[in-house]
Amino acid sequence: MAHATRVAGRRPLIAGNWKMNIDHLHAIALVQKVAWTLKDAGHDFDDVEVAVFPPFTDLRSVQSLVAADHLHIRYGAQDLSTHDEGAYTGEISGAFLARLDCDYVIVGHSERRAYHHEDDAVVAAKAQAALRHGLVPVICVGETAEDLEQQGPAAVPVAQLAAVLDGIADRLGDEAAEIVVAYEPVWAIGSGHAATPGQAQQVIGRLRETIAERLAGPLGADRADRLADATRILYGGSVAVGNVAGFLAEPDIDGALVGGASLDARSFADIARFRSHVVTARD
Numbered sequence: 001m002a003h004a005t006r007v008a009g010r011r012p013l014i015a016g017n018w019k020m021n022i023d024h025l026h027a028i029a030l031v032q033k034v035a036w037t038l039k040d041a042g043h044d045f046d047d048v049e050v051a052v053f054p055p056f057t058d059l060r061s062v063q064s065l066v067a068a069d070h071l072h073i074r075y076g077a078q079d080l081s082t083h084d085e086g087a088y089t090g091e092i093s094g095a096f097l098a099r100l101d102c103d104y105v106i107v108g109h110s111e112r113r114a115y116h117h118e119d120d121a122v123v124a125a126k127a128q129a130a131l132r133h134g135l136v137p138v139i140c141v142g143e144t145a146e147d148l149e150q151q152g153p154a155a156v157p158v159a160q161l162a163a164v165l166d167g168i169a170d171r172l173g174d175e176a177a178e179i180v181v182a183y184e185p186v187w188a189i190g191s192g193h194a195a196t197p198g199q200a201q202q203v204i205g206r207l208r209e210t211i212a213e214r215l216a217g218p219l220g221a222d223r224a225d226r227l228a229d230a231t232r233i234l235y236g237g238s239v240a241v242g243n244v245a246g247f248l249a250e251p252d253i254d255g256a257l258v259g260g261a262s263l264d265a266r267s268f269a270d271i272a273r274f275r276s277h278v279v280t281a282r283d
């Protein structure tokens, strides 16, 4: 499938993953400031969606603020349990996240894969759990520096995505089911060395093809193609005000998953306003 131009239906998504930063009191201030900064700048939230992913303990505060002030900021959690309820100490059910009006939940972030030993089967089960509760899973994939050296850039992210798709294909038969994919090369996360837009486009183009190829069997080629065209695929890894527009100028890149720069209201708002940036350097 060739994707020369961005499909009109894919609304860009600028997502801020706060990781284990910002307690619930600071969360209110940060979300308010992001919302006000964007409102003052005339941001069109229907044109570019903005979402934050605070720690679990912040979600209730964010929910209350967003509802009370009618903010257009969307939000989600950084993780969820594979289980729905029961004796799983310390776990958080997707049902609870849905009750807090979360739209999204991140699954398979490389930090969870590395520090909590989550393998593809666990990530697939988490994506399943998200869809079970009407949450959109933001499925993270990406290669380490070692993978890159040994297998090139696309092999590991493609295999990771294929494994998750196999686990959720039965749920994606439903036309309403939605997923978001985030390509985050591990070597680019928190390093200050982002991939180039061209590198990211190359892998993300392959990820889009993988959706079409992998789901053609279970869903039929037409539905698989439609889903591949409709799925938003984000780039993450040292996204900053100065580089975001270059990524979004690529045909298959539909947004950014921002870590460090999402903790500062001004930076995150400026990233969300990428349409007002001039793209100067292209590789």
Ligand SMILES: O=C(CO)COP(=O)(O)O
Pocket: 017, 109, 184, 188, 189, 190, 191, 192, 236, 237, 238, 239, 257, 258, 259, 260, 261
């Ligand atoms: O891991 C990330 C987002 O999920 C990216 O983090 P940085 O933007 O800090 O590199």
